[in-house]
Amino acid sequence: MATIAETIARIGPLDEGAMARARERQAALTKPPGSLGRLEALSVQLAGIAGTARPSVARKAIVVMAGDHGVTAEGVSAYPAAVTAQMVANFLAGGAAINALAGGAGARLTVVDLGVAADLPARDGLLAWKIAPGTANAARGPAMRRADAARAVEAGIAVAGREAARGLDLLGTGEMGIGNTTAAAAIAAAVTGAPAAAVTGRGTGVEGEVLRRKVAVVERMLAVNAPEPGDALDVLAKVGGFEIGGLAGLILGAAAARVPVVLDGFIAGAAAILAVGLCPAARPYLIAGHRSAEPGHAVILDHLGLDPLLDLGLRLGEGTGAALALGIVDGAARTLAGMATFGEAGVAIADCGLRIAE
Numbered sequence: 001m002a003t004i005a006e007t008i009a010r011i012g013p014l015d016e017g018a019m020a021r022a023r024e025r026q027a028a029l030t031k032p033p034g035s036l037g038r039l040e041a042l043s044v045q046l047a048g049i050a051g052t053a054r055p056s057v058a059r060k061a062i063v064v065m066a067g068d069h070g071v072t073a074e075g076v077s078a079y080p081a082a083v084t085a086q087m088v089a090n091f092l093a094g095g096a097a098i099n100a101l102a103g104g105a106g107a108r109l110t111v112v113d114l115g116v117a118a119d120l121p122a123r124d125g126l127l128a129w130k131i132a133p134g135t136a137n138a139a140r141g142p143a144m145r146r147a148d149a150a151r152a153v154e155a156g157i158a159v160a161g162r163e164a165a166r167g168l169d170l171l172g173t174g175e176m177g178i179g180n181t182t183a184a185a186a187i188a189a190a191v192t193g194a195p196a197a198a199v200t201g202r203g204t205g206v207e208g209e210v211l212r213r214k215v216a217v218v219e220r221m222l223a224v225n226a227p228e229p230g231d232a233l234d235v236l237a238k239v240g241g242f243e244i245g246g247l248a249g250l251i252l253g254a255a256a257a258r259v260p261v262v263l264d265g266f267i268a269g270a271a272a273i274l275a276v277g278l279c280p281a282a283r284p285y286l287i288a289g290h291r292s293a294e295p296g297h298a299v300i301l302d303h304l305g306l307d308p309l310l311d312l313g314l315r316l317g318e319g320t321g322a323a324l325a326l327g328i329v330d331g332a333a334r335t336l337a338g339m340a341t342f343g344e345a346g347v348a349i350a351d352c353g354l355r356i357a358e
Contacts, residue, residue, distance in 0.1 A: 001158050002256075004150060004249075008279040010256040014048030022047035025054070028341040036335055038309070039328070042287070043336035046329070049260045049285055050169075054337035057170035057260070057330050060107035061163050062319045063250055064091060064098060065156070067115030067243035068134030069179030070143065071221070076182045076214040078204040081134070084178045085118035087318075091176070092123045097316060098174055101323035107172060112159055114152055115177075115242030127162075129155040131242050138183065138221045142238045149237035149245055153278070156249020157256075164257040171254045171261050172289070172326055173268040174319020177243045178204070181294060184270035185218045186239035188296040190227040191273050192303045199296030201266070202315070232277030240274070247271030252278065255285040262329060264322040265292030265314060269300035276304060289325030290314055 022044045027033060034040065046055040066088050072081045090096045091111050102109045112127045113120050117134035120126065131151050135143040144152075163171065177183075181203035188199040196218040206214060225238035236245050248271040254261045263272055263286055276283045288301055290310035301308060309325045342349050 001154055002161065004153055004157070004252070004278065007157050007252050007256045011252065011279055011281045013281065014045070014284050015051040016048070018051050018053055019044050019048040021053035022336060025336060025341065028343065029339045030342055030345050030347055031339070039332040039335055042329065042332040045284070046260060046333050047336070049258055051258065055333050056337060057333045059167045059169040060105060060172070060326055061168055062098065062102045062107045062109050062172040062174050062323055063159055063163065064109065064111045064174035064176055064319055065243035065246040065250070066111060066113050066176040067241050068117040069177055069183055069241050070135050070137035071139055071182050071217065072179040073137050074139050074213070074217045075210065076206070076217050077178050078206050079178050081117055081178050084176055085116050085120060087176050088113065088116060088120060092125050096318060097320050098318035098323060101320050105323045105326040107323065107326055110159070110163065112246060114155060114246045127159060131155070135241055138186065138225065138239045139217050140224065142225055143183070143240055144237050144242070146233055146237045149233050149240065152236070152242045152245025153249035153252070156246035157253035159246070160250045160253025160257060164259060168257070168259050170326060170329060171250070171259050172319050172322035173247050173250060173261065173264050173271070174322065175243050175247060175264070175267045175317055177241055180241050180243065180267050182214060182218060183239060183241045183244060184267045185296050186221045187235055187244070187270040187274065188300050189218065189222060190235045190239060191229050191277065192299055193229070194299045196222065199299050201294040201296060203294070232274040236274055244271045244274070248275040248278065251275040251286070252282055255282040260287055260329070261285055262287045262289045262322045262325050264289055264319045265317060266294040266297040266300070267317055268322070269297050269304070273300055273303060287325070287329060290321030292321065
């Protein structure tokens with residue numbers, strides 16, 4: 001298994017030559033310049049990642065990382081912790097929203113158990129990398145040991161390597177873990193400096209007194225553990241989750257393999273700020289699939305400087321927003337690679353334009 005340091009050493013800058021050639025091709029395609037809007041810049045980013053002016057993202061995968069959170073003991077969720085294992089079973093049976101959307105996007109789906117608080121039977125599509133049966137209650141002390149935080153990240157790196165070996169051009173992130181919006185809020189507050197109230201949202205649907213309790217719990221997590229903002233592993237260990245660490249490693253592993261990563265929502269965003277904290281060079285490999293309804297996600301996107309492709313009011317997680325965005329990313333690649341240039345199509349642009357009557 002590759003270490004975090006070994007993986008970071010393999011993450012290089014985007015290919016400027018490929019990006020320049022992609023821009024030249026974009027300028028020559030049979031369309032008015034800029035008429036495909038953000039698809040054009042996105043296609044250039046894909047070219048820089050892949051190292052070719054005509055990238056393909058035909059081989060798609062979504063990885064759902066799963067783990068439980070001890071902080072659910074503080075009453076921060078509308079659902080009990082047992083739902084994590086039940087939803088993992090639903091993913092594997094093909095009955096969840098992510099199954100429907102991944103299928104529609106033509107993406108294979110892999111589920112990874114990094115810390116579900118139940119014994120999950122072996123199933124096709126499930127990878128067993130359990131570090132522990134859930135984190136400790138981060139409102140009372142660190143969520144996990146630093147060594148276990150590193151193990152979670154390295155597990156994600158290994159999963160990314162496995163997916164790349166199967167053939168991979170585009171990777172979407174997903175997660176499942178009751179209580180993980182609380183952990184993500186604590187991560188967002190710790191790294192960005194935003195107040196807990198600004199990054200803590202409804203999660204599974206809590207409101208009123210329960211939402212106020214959730215904000216107070218996030219504040220307590222930060223006060224009790226004092227995570228160091230500049231040390232991503234410290235933040236993960238003190239207030240994070242195993243599945244969040246796994247997602248951070250997944251991002252690093254994909255970047256090392258020169259595979260673009262389409263982020264889902266709030267939880268994936270929390271993992272992304274940890275991944276970029278560990279390796280700033282991973283930032284250009286990220287694509288924000290959507291803007292979550294969770295208030296902390298906007299704070300994270302601003303911190304990362306990412307502009308989401310979609311804004312649909314989603315807050316389900318599972319990778320649903322990423323799955324919806326895969327088609328847009330595919331469209332960016334297909335238009336760059338598949339459209340004809342004016343020269344190829346025999347269109348004489350010098351003869352085009354309005355004739356003004358004298």
